[in-house]
Every structure is written in structure tokens, then in C-alpha cells.
Amino acid sequence: MQIRHSLILTGVAAVSAGAASPALAETLDLTVTIPRMSVAEYHSPYVAIWLEKEGAAPRTLSVWYDIDKPKNGGTKWLRDIRLWWRASGRTLQFPADGISGATRAPGTHKLALPAGKLGNGAYTLVVEAARESGGRETVRLPVTVFGGKGSAKAAGTSELGAVALTVKP
Template sequence: MDSKYKLTLGGALLGAFTTAAVPATAQTMDVSVTIPRLTVAEYHKPYVALWIEQAGKPARTINVWYDTGKKNNAGIKWLRDMRQWWRTVGRTTPTPPNGVTGATRAPGAAKISFTAGKGGMPALTAGSYTLVVEAAREGGGREVVKVPFTVSAAGTAKGSGKGSFELGAVSLTVRR
């Protein structure tokens, strides 16, 4: 076997995305999600879920932001308010989602990097994918932004989208 390549074997969900040899250089996805500053009487930070979809494969949660500081982990009961995420992958995800969670974020741009094979990030082989970002806010609304992207044979991609009210700009870069 050429030392430049390694065969990645993972769990059932990771295996669904990883079907071929992957270059030894770690694949990284950099995501930027903007939470707009809203002028409302009582503002609550939104719960946000990010997941990856590929036609014919199971969806994969890569990050969930919720109120992790509530006593007895009571914040998990509101995860189902992110309805698209909940119906797609959330209800089958262990609660609290292990290895992919974080606290809610204040308004502004949040930049997150994911490395393939760590946390919820699968290795992305060449093909078409969709990054889906959903936000739900207490006393506010819900919004879903879908960012289609195509991973090249070199393992790279770019994509962007924009929300209207609960989410602002969403962008991603996949690189080796």
C-alpha cells in the first residue's frame, strides 16, 4: 500500500461517507455561521444544528449548539424545536449529542473547523453534498439554510448561502 494513502474504516455512519482510500493529509471543513443581531424585547440565543447530507446516504450531525448550562441538562428537551434536524437525524442521535455539542453563540460570526474522523465530521469523498444549518430561537422563529457543495477528487470544495432572519451568511471551505 502506498504510504501516501490510508484506508479509513469507521462506524456505520462514517463508513457510509468513506468508501475509498483517503489521502493521509487530514481533510478539514471550515464553516462560518453568522447569527444576526436582532432588535427585540427579549432576545434568546438560538439553538443551532449543522449536518451534512448526501443523496442516498444517512445524514450526519457535525455540530449542535444548545443551552448546555441548564441544571440536569434540561436544555436537551428543546432540541426538537430544530424541527428539520430533529426529523432528519436528531431523534436518532444520543441525547445529549456526544462529541458534537457546544453552547449557544452570541450574535456575530462563529467560525468552526472540523477535521475528518473527529467528532461528527465524516471524511468527504468526491461528490455532491449539502451542509444544512438550522436555527430555532425561543420567542423567535426558525430558519434553515442549505449550502450545496461539490467535493473535488482532490478533496476540496467551497460553498455559501444566506438566511433571512434567524441566520445570516453561512459559508464553508473543505481543504486538505
């Protein structure tokens, strides 16, 4: 509960600067597919998920990395999630409450990300994956939010599979 609370506060401050009431917050139901690969050396990718809105600071929702390395060592490679690092990552402190998470294995992952109060308007949800000894790919989902609702779908071709988003009040 503590974690959810601080994430919502951060989110509201960054994007909508509206009332910090969890009751008015939207949730982003997100499905992210990490493709299975047959390669000699495989490490689960580092993944960043963030929300962009024109005129507002990009807002990081979730980052998957090696959170269990001693001395916070996994953070060293966060800058390899390059677009995210430039857009938002380099301004954050890690580990970050409600944002940091462990890397995930290949497969389809369902997430429910609290997003604070999203006003009506055009947003872009961005998912970027960077894999050690592998490639990097970004999938962008432009979504129009109206009355706290919206949805979008897209798919990557290499480091990410299908990504689907449903915004719900």
C-alpha cells in the first residue's frame, strides 16, 4: 500500500498536477510480451515503461532490471535503455518505490499500473527493451484518453512482442 501511494503522488505531480486523490486515478492495464529466443546467450531484457504527454515531463511507470545485484549494481546498465534513460531515467533515483521491478522471463506479462489522474488528451505509452548481449527495441502506443478510458495495441519485431494497453478509470 505504501508503494502504491507514493507512485500515485509522483505520477500526479509529473503529469497532471491535479488532485492527488487515489479515488480519481486511472489504471493502465498493460500486456507486454517478451519473445522467446533461441540464442546462445540469453539474459532477460531490461525494460522501461513510461508515459509521454506533449508539454509534460515523461513519467516512468515501471522499470525491470537486476534489482538483486549487490550494491545496487544492476542500475549501472539502466542507461542502455537509451530512449528512456534520456527521457526520464537519468533524473530518477534507483531503486524507486513502485517503479523498480525484477527482469521478467519470456512470455506474456499482465500489469496493472496505477497512473494517477489522467486528463482527457493524447498520450503515448512507450515500452523499451534492452537485452544484454542482444538488441534494443522500442514500441510506442499512442492512446487518446477520454473520460478515463482508452486503448491501444502495437507489436515489436525483435526484442518485444505484442503490447496492448487498456486505460480504465
